[in-house]
Amino acid sequence: MKRFSKFLCGLAVFSALSVGASVCAEDGGSAHFTTEQRAEIVSILRQALKDDPTILTEALRSLREQMAQQQQNTVRDAVRQHWASLKDAPDYTVRGNSQGSVTVVEFLDPRCSYCRAMIPGVERFLARHKDVRLVERLVPVLGKGSVLDTQAIQAASLQGKYAVLRQALMNDTAAPSVERVRQIAQANGIDADRLVKDMNSPAVITTIRSNLDLAQAIGLDGTPTFVFGTAVIAPGALNDMQMDTDLEQARRG
Template identity: 40%
Template structure:
């Protein structure tokens, strides 16, 4: 009976919320006395068992999370072509792999830097995985500078080389330092400087940021796999589980 009472109170709580919201729109379908009766039921139920409110909040949050997941899946589907790899993106692992993991990252983000060796290990352990890396420099001018350099290095087939060199370097980047790091990494420094100034590089980075916003991504790193968006730094075990789930699906 207590369980039934809680369900009744939860229903009343929902009805009261709807009634009040609808009342503001003058289209609730309840008379003033009916609204007062509903509110009285909810108040009495909360006095008898305050945990009803937390249950209602949990239920509402679950509903919101479900709606958000549905919205994310729809956004991923609409932008599938861009997510499979646009011009300038780095594609690592198996170029023809059935499962694609997309990473949105900022080269100056400490969590992205922490994820770098874990992604290397993931690709090493799962040679059939396809990884698409999208630069989104959202942390200021230093991020933009490094992102331009990494994207430009891709034109020499040295994307991963300069990516790792810059993202493992503890210093603050400037043009001279990037030239020095690129030279030590075996890049053609003159070509790198020329390509970094190409407006197409900026267009690529802007497109990546716009895509991230369209998907509701606001931080780095963020991962897209299948119909899911995984925000924030995740450990290697979680990435493996996400890949396994996508492959099974």
């Protein structure tokens, strides 16, 4: 690891040579180099890369890991800042134990294939962990079809049918349309006329906008994304072991 740190410093030197910038020194401070010293450093770096090309590959991997960690820290800070809003949700969006000791927030798009694939995994997760309070936040990020289904599901909450329509639409493979929403609503005992009207109501639009604002605030870049307390932000489809590991981190805080 020390070799990589020195080499990363060397890369910084290499990139700064042309402008004579101040760069890292051996003691952790900064140094300025003469023209002769800069030429010698370039020569040393070039020879090192020629002798062992894997140094660059490993150094770049180390840089990527550092950047990923920095991004994770930034997102975690944003989650802590907005945690009160993230965990505060209407009862109809809460699954598992509504009085659970640990809250997990799931951002999902009803048209997202990965979100759909996670449905059985989330059910198994809640069955394994009876202390989990799972908050669902619908965010339509995949186009008009996503917006349509999200509006319909949120509108169904006004008839006490949020979970029913969410499940029905997320299991549906037909192309999204208002007529298709009507058909599925009627098949599930929902007043379709009222549903279509409520889809553009201020309550529905405000809820969707709030979810999107929270997603933006924490730097969400895809669905599904799971937020395990304020400890872990996990994007993508997760397996059972990953979810259990992230939950344990959330429990530890």
